[in-house]
Amino acid sequence: MKEVKAIFQPFMLKPVLEALERVDHLPAATVSEVDGYSVVHPEYTPKPKTKLEMMIPDELVDAVVQAIQTGARTGNPGDGRIFVTDVEATVKIRTGVKGTAD
Numbered sequence: 001m002k003e004v005k006a007i008f009q010p011f012m013l014k015p016v017l018e019a020l021e022r023v024d025h026l027p028a029a030t031v032s033e034v035d036g037y038s039v040v041h042p043e044y045t046p047k048p049k050t051k052l053e054m055m056i057p058d059e060l061v062d063a064v065v066q067a068i069q070t071g072a073r074t075g076n077p078g079d080g081r082i083f084v085t086d087v088e089a090t091v092k093i094r095t096g097v098k099g100t101a102d
Contacts, residue, residue, distance in 0.1 A: 001056070001086075001087040001090065001099070002084050003053065003086075003087050004052075004053070004054045004056060004061065004064050004065065004082065004084050005053050005082070005083040005085075006051070006052045006053075006080060006081070007051050007052075009078065010033065010048050012050070012071060012080075013031065013052075016052065016068055019067035019068065020068070023063045025060070026060065029054045031050060032050070032051045033049075033051075034049050034050070035047065036048075049080065055087055061084055065082055065084065068082055
């Protein structure tokens, strides 16, 4: 299981979600409004960003990354970044079921 985390321009949320709708068997996503701070140009002025987080089966990683990249790309600096990490364990709070992405 993997965690896919993407940080991108807020106005690109709808195109990202539309691209993700085309990925079969996709579990839910969490979306948050966050502030981004540039390290390259340290103005220390917050720039609004959107963060999308998903726990997905390994076999969906390529499709999900491609969908996010397609939906979030404007071609301009600040388009964002996608992170993919291993998930060691998950537990559903309500049921106690372990190890599922849905």
